[in-house]
């Protein structure tokens with residue numbers, strides 16, 4: 641189980657060399673804050689394309705949107721042999737992936753991620769999910785896109801805060817697996833120019849972790865470096881603090897004395913936060929409710945030396 645991932649500048653204008661867009665109906669799913677030029681570039685290369693534009697934002701990764709897309713597909717006559725292409729960030733990718741995994745028991749799915757977070761993280765690993773009653777990612781499936789097409793040029797329109805938000809996940813992967821990638825991000829003097837290589841390396845790391853543990857039972861938990869506290873910060877902030885920013889706050893607590901100064905410096909270089917003013921008791925409550933906790937102990941990922949990691953079981957009361 642694996643997607644083909646292609647990272648190439650300006651690939652969006654040649655997407656029909658990779659996906660057959662002539663013989664089937666194509667549903668392009670995007671959201672109303674993703675610049676329309678990207679889905680139009682895809683639609684203009686397809687014989688029978690329909691565009692479904694969902695409202696942007698986590699709140700719309702919902703059953704209501706799911707229903708609206710399924711209805712739209714039925715109305716347009718989509719069959720088991722047709723296909724879905726998601727063009728957008730992780731919200732669109734999760735929504736479209738879940739629709740694809742379930743429409744007529746699964747139809748072909750392709751993903752054009754357009755945020756850095758979705759390029760380095762959400763597009764790899766085959767997970768998708770939607771929210772119900774404010775609970776995140778409560779229903780979903782493991783369903784891999786056939787091809788992930790990453791055009792780094794799409795990041796030109798992404799606000800800087802969103803760009804750095806995604807970079808946080810790349811820094812996380814570099815800290816655990818790849819000292820060279822970490823140095824590249826640390827020393828970059830032109831991030832835009834270095835992004836294609838950063839994306840390729842981060843994707844390769846995530847692909848290899850997922851290949852060893854496709855259903856997240858064991859090694860894939862390494863991807864949770866920074867996430868024990870990060871998830872709690874993100875939830876407690878009610879969406880004020882973005883996911884990558886919350887992970888940034890969470891990473892330092894589990895970095896050893898050799899690794900911590902470098903991690904702190906690189907996060908600060910990209911204006912990522914390393915602390916927040918949420919009450920520790922509030923964070924503790926969120927951590928206790930986190931699905932990864934077993935009894936009073938929780939498995940965390942620690943980085944003592946950049947490029948390596950270890951798992952450690954620690955008491956929840958020791959975390960904060």
Ligand SMILES: NC(=O)c1ccc[n+]([C@@H]2O[C@H](COP(=O)([O-])OP(=O)(O)OC[C@H]3O[C@@H](n4cnc5c(N)ncnc54)[C@H](O)[C@@H]3O)[C@@H](O)[C@H]2O)c1
Nearest residue numbers: 673674696729730731754755757758762767768794797798
């Ligand atoms: N399935 C997975 O493995 C996985 C992994 C990580 C995150 N996720 C999910 O991904 C979501 C977060 O993804 P995200 O950070 O990409 O957020 P997002 O999809 O909400 O995108 C952030 C904002 O940027 C806009 N945008 C997207 N591309 C743009 C572009 N090129 N130019 C300008 N604006 C653009 C979007 O419209 C949105 O308003 C969450 O729902 C999370 O649960 C899933």
Ligand SMILES: [Zn+2]
Nearest residue numbers: 809867883887
């Ligand atoms: Zn994450």
